[in-house]
Amino acid sequence: MITVWAPDGVGEIGVGDDVATALLDALGATDSADTGRRLRDGDVVAVTSKVVSKAEGRARSSTRDAELPGQTQRVVARRGPTTIVRNLLGLTMAAAGIDASNVAAGTVLLLPEDPDASARRIRVALHEHTGANVGVVVTDTAGRAWRDGQTDIAIGAAGLTVLQSFAGRTDAHGNPLLVTAPAVADEIASTAELAQGKLSSRPFAVIRGRADLVLPVGEHGPGAATLVRPEGADLFGYGAREAVVRALAGRPVDRAPFGAPASREELAEAVAEVTGVAPRPDGDGLLVPAGDDAALRALAFAFGWVLSARSDGLSLMCPPTP
Incomplete structure (x- = not known):
């Protein structure tokens, strides 16, 4: 069974704030009573990129249009006011993932400079505070090329298997699985977003029930950057x-x-x-x-x-x- 919850009561995150401490405070980890919400070995913690960016000082008194060139590797497509780019992290996103929501007027948030490194720091801090061996996913919202709407994806990960390969195995009918490779880090990010919501001030979520994906203490894994296809490997490199x-x-x-x-x-x-x-x-x-x-x-x-x-x-x- 998989359970997921997103704690309420998270205050505004500012520059230099400890994201791990903010999460534990929201979970009530310092309470004497064990409410079942304390972190356990095998849990996966999802953290929105927004709070990571705020803590890491990625806010700018600027606009999306002004910041976009500096966050762009190349333009993929333009449709009216929307510009889709391959950003500095290699992610293909509208406006390079620059966020202008839930921030003060005249302010935008850039994505974390290295989301995998951010996830590693949060994982280490959570282990130091609680002793629990957890995986960490830094999430952000992205559109899909062939479908309306957006879903959350993993842009950073630590201590987690991000991609499972079933190549070489067979299904229940004996059919070979040639290229089946679930992007489990992205699936976890989307699961977390169902509990967090977009307007509920719940930037953290805990997913319990997939301890098989969590790596041993000290092993952070390849990170979410490995989910990004290298330049030239994407069948849809341009609009x-x-x-x-x-x-x-x-x-x-x-x-x-x-x-x-x-x-x-x-x-x-x-x-x-x-x-x-x-x-x-x-x-x-x-x-x-x-x-x-x-x-x-x-x-x-x-x-x-x-x-x-x-x-x-x-x-x-x-x-x-x-």
């Missing part, structure tokens, strides 16, 4: 419109999000579909007797190949692996 613009512009700095070069067969199929001209094999490359140079150049860029002109047509070659 649909932005991908068209980047491919047509063909700037080398924009290439990485398209990923590793595609196979010759994939590129040949795309060339035939776009131009109506079936390319023919030419050594390791492809040769197009005639075609739309601009379209072929954009396809070559998006698929990680190189286009060049020859006397007998246009040549497509896959660059050597560096």
Whole structure:
């Protein structure tokens, strides 16, 4: 059985405040009576990034628009007033995760500089105060590419298995599980948010019943950063419109999000579909007797190949692996 609760009575967190102490005060851990709410070995503690950011001095007297460039690795997509970016943590989020809610007017909160390190500090402090071996998740809210609404995800973690791999195992019917890998840290973050709510001033939650995910004392694990796909490994590195613009512009700095070069067969199929001209094999490359140079150049860029002109047509070659 899994139980989750979020304590009331959490006061405003300020710069330099001890997040672990604030949590324990809210849980009533210093009370003489054991209410069942004291931390136990195997519990997982969820802490919103908002209180971590406040304690770590990440508030700025500024605006989202002013802070966004400094928190952005690159722009992924824009739709009206919404800008989706890959932020400095590698997370793809609206406005880089900069928060303008539940803060004083004219103030915004940046995400913690290193959420995994924040989670480690909180875990160590909780163990020192209580002796309990717990996992810690730092959570934040994010949208989903294919669904309306938002859910909480883990942006920091310590002492916790963040990803379970079932590859190589079989289900009850004997079917092999090839790529099944639950992101359990994200599932814990979303579970915690159900108890915390968005407007209830409950930034902490305790999840009990998954002690199997909690690592031994002193082992903090790889952290939530390992859940972030590296640049180029995401199948949706740009928004649909932005991908068209980047491919047509063909700037080398924009290439990485398209990923590793595609196979010759994939590129040949795309060339035939776009131009109506079936390319023919030419050594390791492809040769197009005639075609739309601009379209072929954009396809070559998006698929990680190189286009060049020859006397007998246009040549497509896959660059050597560096």
